[in-house]
Amino acid sequence: xxxxxxxxxxxxxxxxxxxxxxxxxxxxxxxxxxxxxxxxxxxxxxxxxxxxxxxxxxxxxxxxxxxxxxxxxxxxxxxxxxxxxxxxxxxxxxxxxxxxxxxxxxxxxxxxxxxxxxxxxxxxxxxxxxxxxxxxxxxxxxxxxxxxxxxxxxxxxxxxxxxxxxxxxxxxxxxxxxxxxxxxxxxxxxxxxxxxxxxxxxxxxxxxxxxxxxxxxxxxxxxxxxxxxxxxxxxxxxxxxxxxxxxxxxxxxxxxxxxxxxxxxxxxx
Ligand SMILES: Nc1ncnc2c1ncn2[C@@H]1O[C@H](COP(=O)(O)OP(=O)(O)OP(=O)(O)O)[C@@H](O)[C@H]1O
Numbered sequence: 001x002x003x004x005x006x007x008x009x010x011x012x013x014x015x016x017x018x019x020x021x022x023x024x025x026x027x028x029x030x031x032x033x034x035x036x037x038x039x040x041x042x043x044x045x046x047x048x049x050x051x052x053x054x055x056x057x058x059x060x061x062x063x064x065x066x067x068x069x070x071x072x073x074x075x076x077x078x079x080x081x082x083x084x085x086x087x088x089x090x091x092x093x094x095x096x097x098x099x100x101x102x103x104x105x106x107x108x109x110x111x112x113x114x115x116x117x118x119x120x121x122x123x124x125x126x127x128x129x130x131x132x133x134x135x136x137x138x139x140x141x142x143x144x145x146x147x148x149x150x151x152x153x154x155x156x157x158x159x160x161x162x163x164x165x166x167x168x169x170x171x172x173x174x175x176x177x178x179x180x181x182x183x184x185x186x187x188x189x190x191x192x193x194x195x196x197x198x199x200x201x202x203x204x205x206x207x208x209x210x211x212x213x214x215x216x217x218x219x220x221x222x223x224x225x226x227x228x229x230x231x232x233x234x235x236x237x238x239x240x241x242x243x244x245x246x247x248x249x250x251x252x253x254x255x256x257x258x259x260x261x262x263x264x265x266x267x268x269x
Contacts, residue, residue: 005072007159007191008034008057013066015052026052028216030066034159034191041194041202044212045252050195051163053217057193058084058161071158080108083157083190087167089144091136091151097123098132101151108155122150125184142166142173146180153188160185162194166201175233178204182231199252203244204235211251221251 015027026049034040042050055061057068059078068075070082078084091100098119105115123129126146136144145165152160165181166174178201185192196202202209203225211221225244227235235241 004036005069006033007036007038007071008032008193009067009069009072010053010057011067013053013056013068014064015049015056015061016064025216027056028218030212030217030219032210032219032222034193037189037191038207039185039192039194039205040208040210041196041206042210042212043196043199043202043248043252044217045214046197048212048215049217050212053212054084054161054163054193054195058082060084080155081158083152083155083160085145085148085152085160085162085165087164089136089141089148091144091147093136096133096135097128097139097147100136100147101154104151104155118154119150122154123147125153125187126150126180140173141169142177145169145177149181149184153184153190157190160190160192162192164196165194167197174198174201179233181205182229186230199245199248200236200241203241203248204231204233209244209248211248221248223247 010030010032013027013030014025017024017026030053032040042053044050052061056063057070057075059075059082073081075082092103095103101119101123102115105118110118119132120129123132126149128143128146128150131139131143136147139147148165166177169177182205194202194205206225209223209225210219211223212218213220223244227240
């Protein structure tokens with residue numbers, strides 16, 4: 001029988017950035033296991049190392065020491081098993097919505113008929129099939145992010161890595177996108193690692209919220225969010241929701257008020 005791996009396994013991860021002047025410890029020692037099919041968010045003070053962590057799992061930044069595995073396979077570089085989404089959609093402005101989603105499939109040499117079926121499937125999933133002939137500039141920010149998501153899902157990655165994907169959207173669009181993301185996630189069943197500044201967003205979306213300390217990042221708390229699914233925006237109004245929010249807020253503000261020397265660890269090269 002083959003061993004069933006977790007979606008993502010991070011063991012004793014450490015990242016030190018070397019600059020001309022100094023060596024900066026961005027991540028001190030983080031271990032985290034994300035089970036298959038779960039939605040896990042990371043919150044933490046600004047500059048604590050959340051993006052660095054996500055980019056290391058994505059294979060875009062090299063780790064210093066430790067182990068990072070996706071479905072049991074050691075991460076060495078970016079790969080199609082990991083779909084990465086950023087704050088700004090990285091769509092080609094000269095291609096229409098359909099061709100933006102089709103582009104990666106063409107590069108992979110997917111036959112035209114199959115490619116067209118995949119593009120249709122995912123544009124329908126993100127509810128943008130009727131906009132397939134529009135250019136990105138003709139869409140709203142939220143719609144552009146939905147096209148980005150369709151493009152990533154078309155690759156059928158094993159896990160989704162999302163770095164503040166709704167950070168540039170207004171508050172109302174952001175909430176709509178959270179609902180949309182949960183709907184799409186429940187249909188696609190991907191494991192998600194989601195970085196956000198927004199505590200409420202993390203509580204609303206996640207099975208688990210991981211709270212990072214100030215830099216250098218260590219995990220200060222792992223909180224399971226026990227709301228049933230499907231979830232809707234009324235959850236924001238519940239007392240339990242506020243309890244989770246306040247618990248995380250307290251943790252982050254405790255971090256914020258730590259003395260400066262603890263927030264920044266600099267090692268001599
Ligand atoms: N290429 C680099 N060289 C040197 N230091 C870096 C580099 N990239 C990031 N850092 C430092 O590492 C720390 C972590 O940065 P990172 O962007 O991962 O934090 P973050 O938690 O995602 O921040 P934010 O929430 O503000 O987006 C920061 O102090 C940053 O200045």
